[in-house]
Amino acid sequence: MNLIGREITILGAGVAGLAAARALAMRGASVRVIEQAPEVTEVGAGLQISPNGGVVLEALGLGKAFEEISTASRGAVLRDYARGAEVLRLDLAKFGRFGLVHRADLIGVLEQGAREAGVRFDLGVHVASVHLNSREPVIFVDGKDPERLPFLIAADGLHSRLRAALSGESTPEFTGHVAWRALLPIEKGSVAPEAHVFMGPGKHLVAYPLRDGTLLNLVGVQERREWAEEGWNHRGDPDTFRKVFSDFGHPVRGWLEQVQDVMVWGLFKHPVATEWYGWNAVLAGDAAHPTLPFLAQGACLGLEDAWVLAHALATHDSVAAALAWYQDIRAPRARRIVDAATSNARNYHLRAAPIRAIAHTGLRMIGQASPDFMVDRFEWLYTHDVTAY
Ligand SMILES: Cc1cc2nc3c(=O)[nH]c(=O)nc-3n(C[C@H](O)[C@H](O)[C@H](O)COP(=O)(O)OP(=O)(O)OC[C@H]3O[C@@H](n4cnc5c(N)ncnc54)[C@H](O)[C@@H]3O)c2cc1C
Known part of the structure; x- marks a missing residue:
C-alpha cells in the first residue's frame, strides 16, 4: 500500500x-x-536494549543518537547474593551491542x-x-x-x-512477585557496565550503570504472597526495601544504604x-x-x-x-x-540452600568448561533481525 x-x-x-x-x-x-x-x-529507570531492539533503532536512523545516550554492556553476570561472588558470566557481545x-x-x-x-x-x-x-x-x-x-x-x-x-x-494473575526500583548516583565508572544479577533465596536484585556510569539502576524482585498494585509508579518505603534485601552482602548492602527514593509494584501475568x-x-x-x-x-x-x-x-x-x-x-x-x-x-530464586549451592556450582562449572553453551541458548532472541524482512 x-x-x-x-x-x-x-x-x-x-x-x-x-x-x-x-x-x-x-x-x-x-x-x-x-x-x-x-x-x-x-x-526514572533503566532499560537494557539488546541487539534485536538496537537494529530497529538503527533502521529508524536513530542508531547514532542511541549510542550517544547509552552505555555499551558486554552482557550479564550472575552473582551469589551473600558476597556478590561471580557464578556465571554471560558474555553476549558476540550478538551485537547491548545498550x-x-x-x-x-x-x-x-x-x-x-x-x-x-x-x-x-x-x-x-x-x-x-x-x-x-x-x-x-x-x-x-x-x-x-x-x-x-x-x-x-x-x-x-x-x-x-x-x-x-x-x-x-x-491479570498476580505472579507472587513484587518489584522495587531505585536510581542511585554513583562515582563515574565504579560499577562495571554489565547487568549484575544477585541471586538470593526467593529474591534477586539486578544492578547496572546508566548515563556514562554516573547513575546506578537497581531493580529488586521479591517473592511475596500479598500483592502490591500493578504499574510501576507507586512510591515505596526505602527502609522496607533495605529490610527485604538485608541478607544480601557487599556490594548490594552498601548501595541500598544510600537509597532515598524507591518505587514498588506487583508483577502480574497477562x-x-x-x-x-x-x-x-x-x-x-x-x-x-x-x-x-x-x-x-x-x-x-x-x-x-x-x-x-x-x-x-x-x-x-x-x-x-x-x-x-x-x-x-x-x-x-x-x-x-x-x-x-x-x-x-x-x-x-532457588530457596533451599543446598539446592542453590549445587545449582550455582553446576553453573560455574558449565561456565568454565564451555562458556558458549549458556550464551548460545540466547541466539534466537538476540540475533532476530526484523529489519531483514
Ligand atoms: C522493572 C522493569 C524493567 C524493565 N526492563 C526492561 C529492559 O531492560 N529492556 C526492555 O526491553 N524492556 C524492559 N521492560 C519492559 C518495558 O519497560 C515495557 O515493555 C515497555 O516500556 C512497553 O512500552 P509500550 O510503548 O508498549 O507501553 P508503555 O511504555 O506502557 O506506553 C504506553 C503509553 O500510552 C499512554 N496511554 C495509556 N493509556 C492511555 C489512554 N487511555 N489514553 C491516552 N494515552 C494512554 C501511556 O501514558 C504511555 O505513555 C522493563 C519493565 C519493567 C517493569
Whole structure:
C-alpha cells in the first residue's frame, strides 16, 4: 500500500508508539500521536536494549543518537547474593551491542525522531474507550464528541483500551512477585557496565550503570504472597526495601544504604492477546503482550512490533492482509519471549540452600568448561533481525 499522506493515529507515546510513529512517518504517512500525559516523558529507570531492539533503532536512523545516550554492556553476570561472588558470566557481545539507557533518554530520542519525521502530538488527552462497531474505529475522550479514525494503532500499554474492545477486559494473575526500583548516583565508572544479577533465596536484585556510569539502576524482585498494585509508579518505603534485601552482602548492602527514593509494584501475568486487530485498528507493544521484566525484552519487543507493523502496511495490498501477516509474524515470537521471561524468575530464586549451592556450582562449572553453551541458548532472541524482512 502506498502510505503517503495516509492518516494514522497512534494511541500512546511509549517506546512502541513513538517508534511506530517514526517508522510510518518515514514512509510518508500523516501520523498523529495521542498521549494522556501532558508531556512526553518517562519515569526514572533503566532499560537494557539488546541487539534485536538496537537494529530497529538503527533502521529508524536513530542508531547514532542511541549510542550517544547509552552505555555499551558486554552482557550479564550472575552473582551469589551473600558476597556478590561471580557464578556465571554471560558474555553476549558476540550478538551485537547491548545498550544500557535511562528510559527518559530513549523516549527523548524517539520523540525527537518522530517530530523530525513530521509526527504531530496531542498531549494531555486521555482516551476513555475505543469502539469497533464499524470499519472506522471510534475513540471516546471525556468532554469531547466521539472521533472516527481512518486507522488506529493502540500502543497504550498494560491497560490498553483497544485490547479491551477486541477481547474484553482481562483479569491479570498476580505472579507472587513484587518489584522495587531505585536510581542511585554513583562515582563515574565504579560499577562495571554489565547487568549484575544477585541471586538470593526467593529474591534477586539486578544492578547496572546508566548515563556514562554516573547513575546506578537497581531493580529488586521479591517473592511475596500479598500483592502490591500493578504499574510501576507507586512510591515505596526505602527502609522496607533495605529490610527485604538485608541478607544480601557487599556490594548490594552498601548501595541500598544510600537509597532515598524507591518505587514498588506487583508483577502480574497477562496472556499474550489472541486478537491483535480489528477493522483498521491494531495493537502494538505491551498492549498486545505485556511481559515480566526477567528477560529485559518488553521495550525491545515494542521496537520490533513497530518496525514489522510499518513494513506490513507498506508491503501488503490491503490493510486486512497486512494486519493478518503482522499478527502471524509477531504473536509466536511474543509468546516465546513472554514464556522465557516467566521461567527466568524460578531460576534466579532457588530457596533451599543446598539446592542453590549445587545449582550455582553446576553453573560455574558449565561456565568454565564451555562458556558458549549458556550464551548460545540466547541466539534466537538476540540475533532476530526484523529489519531483514
Ligand atoms: C522493572 C522493569 C524493567 C524493565 N526492563 C526492561 C529492559 O531492560 N529492556 C526492555 O526491553 N524492556 C524492559 N521492560 C519492559 C518495558 O519497560 C515495557 O515493555 C515497555 O516500556 C512497553 O512500552 P509500550 O510503548 O508498549 O507501553 P508503555 O511504555 O506502557 O506506553 C504506553 C503509553 O500510552 C499512554 N496511554 C495509556 N493509556 C492511555 C489512554 N487511555 N489514553 C491516552 N494515552 C494512554 C501511556 O501514558 C504511555 O505513555 C522493563 C519493565 C519493567 C517493569
